[in-house]
Amino acid sequence: MSTRIARISLTALALASIASLGHAQAQPKLKVGFMLPYSGTYTALGVAIENGFKLHVEEKGGKLGGREIEYIKVDDESDPAKATDNVNKLIKRDNVDVIIGTVHSGVAMAMAKAAKESGTVLIVPNAGADAVTGPMCAQNIFRSSFSNWQPAYAMGEVAAKEGKKTAMTITWKYAAGDESVNGFKEGFEKGGGKVTKQLTVPFPNVEFQALLTEIAAAKPDAVYSFYAGGGAVKFVKDYAAAGLNKTIPLYGPGFLTDGTLDAQGDSAQGMLTTLHYADGLNTPRDNAFRTAYAKAFKLQPDVYAVQGYDAAQMLAIGLTATKGDIGKKAEFAAAIEKAKIDSPRGTFSVGKSHNPVQDVYLRKVDGKENKVVGVAVKGLADPARGCRM
Numbered sequence: 289m290s291t292r293i294a295r296i297s298l299t300a301l302a303l304a305s306i307a308s309l310g311h312a313q314a315q316p317k318l319k320v321g322f323m324l325p326y327s328g329t330y331t332a333l334g335v336a337i338e339n340g341f342k343l344h345v346e347e348k349g350g351k352l353g354g355r356e357i358e359y360i361k362v363d364d365e366s367d368p369a370k371a372t373d374n375v376n377k378l379i380k381r382d383n384v385d386v387i388i389g390t391v392h393s394g395v396a397m398a399m400a401k402a403a404k405e406s407g408t409v410l411i412v413p414n415a416g417a418d419a420v421t422g423p424m425c426a427q428n429i430f431r432s433s434f435s436n437w438q439p440a441y442a443m444g445e446v447a448a449k450e451g452k453k454t455a456m457t458i459t460w461k462y463a464a465g466d467e468s469v470n471g472f473k474e475g476f477e478k479g480g481g482k483v484t485k486q487l488t489v490p491f492p493n494v495e496f497q498a499l500l501t502e503i504a505a506a507k508p509d510a511v512y513s514f515y516a517g518g519g520a521v522k523f524v525k526d527y528a529a530a531g532l533n534k535t536i537p538l539y540g541p542g543f544l545t546d547g548t549l550d551a552q553g554d555s556a557q558g559m560l561t562t563l564h565y566a567d568g569l570n571t572p573r574d575n576a577f578r579t580a581y582a583k584a585f586k587l588q589p590d591v592y593a594v595q596g597y598d599a600a601q602m603l604a605i606g607l608t609a610t611k612g613d614i615g616k617k618a619e620f621a622a623a624i625e626k627a628k629i630d631s632p633r634g635t636f637s638v639g640k641s642h643n644p645v646q647d648v649y650l651r652k653v654d655g656k657e658n659k660v661v662g663v664a665v666k667g668l669a670d671p672a673r674g675c676r677m
């Protein structure tokens with residue numbers, strides 16, 4: 289009996305070693321560190337990004353560049369004060385191969401600094417901080433989303449074309465809000481408009497009443513606003529509750545109404561926003577993605593889910609080119625730089641600064657959808673001011 293077991297296990301051993309001859313070396317699992325908000329106003333955004341990323345990995349049979357994936361998660365709480373400690377948990381404690389994160393621009397800038405210093409590959413699946421693909425740009429830092437300037441600049445052009453002459457802005461006081469307002473101002477003023485006043489509240493506060501009163505008194509032609517997640521729900525509802533949506537159109541980058549329409553209900557109807565994704569694109573690529581996402585997560589996808597999905601696509605492109613060896617930095621970057629990324633949003637490329645060059649859609653809220661109206665700006669590239677690579 290025992291000889292028989294011994295013979296069987298020897299045979300098993302022999303088979304296993306013959307099998308492993310086929311692979312030069314069994315590669316360990318690739319450690320992917322998610323640093324995302326899993327608490328606070330941006331929680332839903334973090335979850336959608338993780339879902340989108342995992343959906344693509346599952347579509348690839350659980351492996352990228354031949355390597356199985358191990359996930360490690362850190363909740364960054366959208367707190368810049370904790371960002372350096374949090375990113376170092378992934379880099380130094382967990383020794384991850386790649387970091388996927390994050391949503392908040394202030395946190396992302398601390399992550400980019402740590403990634404640049406350590407050489408760890410970082411793919412930013414949302415945060416638009418202009419600096420990440422500007423002065424902080426690096427061979428190992430990529431973005432699958434947008435720069436804060438991109439959708440904002442497009443909305444400025446749209447507002448001017450709509451014939452608006454004056455606009456007030458209102459946002460959270462931090463990098464994303466400031467840069468979004470700057471982008472809008474650039475596009476709007478180039479088209480002959482004038483930003484008359486810039487209002488802010490500290491992140492992540494949602495006490496808007498005093499500022500809404502100020503807007504009502506000043507009566508600009510339009511209001512431009514950057515909020516997202518829970519804050520966007522509250523702001524759009526408060527704007528409508530004050531009756532302002534009847535008299536002064538509320539514009540914004542699409543974050544104001546993406547992933548939030550269930551909660552915003554009537555208050556968002558008819559709003560125009562600009563973004564690199566929209567409902568109703570009705571391409572085979574987007575339809576397949578939406579069906580797969582809804583099936584896997586019992587949820588409709590939004591822009592954040594797309595950005596997570598595309599972060600995984602970019603990682604897959606780099607790993608395929610390096611046969612799973614993420615240490616081959618130059619080859620990894622070169623493959624992504626020359627790729628046409630087959631995104632649900634439409635094909636995009638990232639070029640030298642590693643930020644998507646992409647169409648920005650004009651969308652209009654209709655029921656529970658941000659319906660595509662047209663392309664506001666085609667193939668829009670971030671100016672990547674200050675990026676030297």
Ligand code: PHB
Pocket residue numbers: 391392393394414415416417436464515516517543
């Ligand atoms: C950012 O902080 O860059 C940010 C956050 C949420 C968004 C968009 C940008 O929806």
